[in-house]
Amino acid sequence: MTDSALPTFIAESRELLREMEAALLECEQGETGAEAVNSIFRAAHTIKGSSGLFGLDGIVAFTHVVESVLDRVRANTLQMDRTLAAILLECRDHIEHLVNAVADGKSDDIQLATKGEGLLQKLTARAGGVGSAMTHTIATTPVAPAAGRxxxxxxxxxxxxxxxxxxxxxxxxxxxxxxxxxxxxxxxxxxxxxxxxxxxxxxxxxxxxxxxxxxxxxxxxxxxxxxxxxxxxxxxxxxxxxxxxxxxxxxxxxxxxxxxxSSDGRSLRVDGDKLDKLIDLIGELVTAGATTTITARKAGLSELNESTLRLARLVEEVRDQALKLRMVQIGPTFSRFQRIVRDVAREIGKEIRLEIGGAETELDKTLIESITDPLTHLVRNAIDHGIETAEVRRARGKNVEGVVRLDAYHDSGSVVIEVADDGGGLKRERIVAKAIERGLIADGSSLTDSEAFALIFEPGFSTAEQVTNLSGRGVGMDVVKRNVNALRGTVELDSKEGEGTTVRIRLPLTLAIIDGFLVGVGNSSFVIPLELVEECVELGDEHRSPDGDQRYINLRGAVLPFVRLREMFSLRSSASRRESIVVIRCAGQRIGIVVDDLLGEMQAVIKPLSRLFSRIRGIGGSTILGTGQLALILDVTSLLDLCLNTRQAHTAPRRALMD
The missing domain is CATH 3.30.70.260 (ACT domain)
Structure with a gap:
């Protein structure tokens, strides 16, 4: 087989190993159904067969013994219990190491071969002797076949x-x-x-x-x-x-x-780089289409306007279909945490079960890859800090086995991912005391629960009484928030002491193209993500203070804080005689953004900022309008922080823009 086919073998083997791991975890938890055992067997058999085609005799020999044990389980001559499932998980990990060694060009690793022999001895001892296939060769002389063959x-x-x-x-x-x-x-x-x-x-x-x-x-x-x-x-x-x-x-x-x-084989494996290039080209097509629409309007020809409208609709359909190509279900990502929960819980001596919901929820593949690390930290944090020990849970009248739950669902044009546990919850008093000790808040400050809980996202903040291998060093939650914000997402946290904690991550469906609301301030244009916009209201003269210090209005009996883009970005144009407030909702809170002009909805192709401007707060990217003008895409999360933090809100505009 040529080397060009080897990457396909490696990718498919890794997929099979993930399926094998999920089924083995089911068996280890006592859910030993025939389908789970058959799934494990099929994965091992397919990997062995494909390895033989490439002459990877080490993988063939090792997997052959594993397959033989599984064949006995299928025939009901060997029972699949937790001990056997745990050993087979180790064997599964070893097969993964062998596949990775092939990918790295180290298929003749002596240490791996030695470790494999030890695992096979452990497996055969548990299975009552299966026979080793580590030195399997082809016979060219007559051999007496076994009975029944x-x-x-x-x-x-x-x-x-x-x-x-x-x-x-x-x-x-x-x-x-x-x-x-x-x-x-x-x-x-x-x-x-x-x-x-x-x-x-x-x-x-x-x-x-x-x-x-x-x-x-x-x-x-x-x-x-x-x-x-x-x-x-x-x-x-x-x-x-x-x-x-x-x-x-x-x-x-x-x-x-x-x-x-053959009738069901309608799927096609496509290289991710090719798909990314297609999305980029469609983004350029959206921009070119907007330019054509503006030109047609200026020409004033009705037939040309109708043609451009049909073209715009087709471009929108092509855009939506192309974005769907990059949408994948989040279920496989969630399933990988079964192993993390199992291993970490054993390491710290707790009984914890992972529950998964919303596995069919689809999200951009790039977002799923980027969110895996933050999710890993949140899950490990829930296991270490959230779930109590068996003794404590028993004393509180809880089930000894704790539960960590991963869930995902669509909400208002976004995807929400929740990491919840039924543990002890956050201790508000301890968080506030630690924040006062570190000088984050003044003694006697009046904070809501959400404001108090948000303090744990401050850099280096930790209330852990002792440092463990998992957490307690004050590193992680601030990184989680920073990584989520970098994806144009937000993090919310709910907790009840004694009942548990839920961390809620809200993300856009894609990072490539967004539906935006275009606004103008002076000669500058800005784009606000459309799904965050609630309404637009006029800013009356009674809400304009002569010194410009007013930062809120009374909106139908509710206090609405707002920010002025002109002040934030030090725009040199004077305020227009008529200003409007765009009311947006983000992370469960509402703020207003004061602008001069409301320019309507648009599709925005997101262009990332260069490293030179990466520290500017309030800006999440840029886009090119149909007129060729540059518009900045607002980072609403940063605006929310600036608006709700009084100390930052009164800082000089230029200083407020920088971290």
């Missing part, structure tokens, strides 16, 4: 082009050796041409093979699946007539399975 006659003639197509004929023969004992092997040389006609890149190999195996005809034929178009294959049992009838039936069932597979 059938003899299979296999004739295979490889086509001339098989080598040019990147296939190694011998790898298929080696794989056959993992399905049973090769009793006889004979080379076919009838197709060898004369010397003057011999093609050095052509293949003239053929084999007659006698295989003693308990596998089905379908499984044996599947060994040649990757080369079926490049060979002539015949597999038949050396059996009486009755067995030949059964063999014909099995052949029909194989055909039916492949027909189903």
């Amino acid at each position: 059938e003899h299979w006659q296999i004739n295979v003639q490889f086509h001339t082009e098989v080598l040019r197509n990147g296939m190694d004929p011998l790898s298929f023969i080696r794989y056959l050796g993992t399905l049973g004992d090769i009793v006889a092997l004979k080379s076919l040389t009838e197709r060898l041409p004369a010397v003057e006609e011999f093609d050095a890149e052509g293949c003239y190999l053929g084999f007659e093979i006698e295989l003693a195996s308990s596998e089905s005809q379908e499984r044996i034929e599947a060994a040649f699946e990757f080369v079926r178009e490049d060979c002539t294959l015949q597999v038949r049992p050396q059996a009486p007539a009755a067995q030949e009838v059964a063999a014909e039936k099995r052949e029909v069932d194989a055909k039916e399975s492949k027909a189903t597979k």
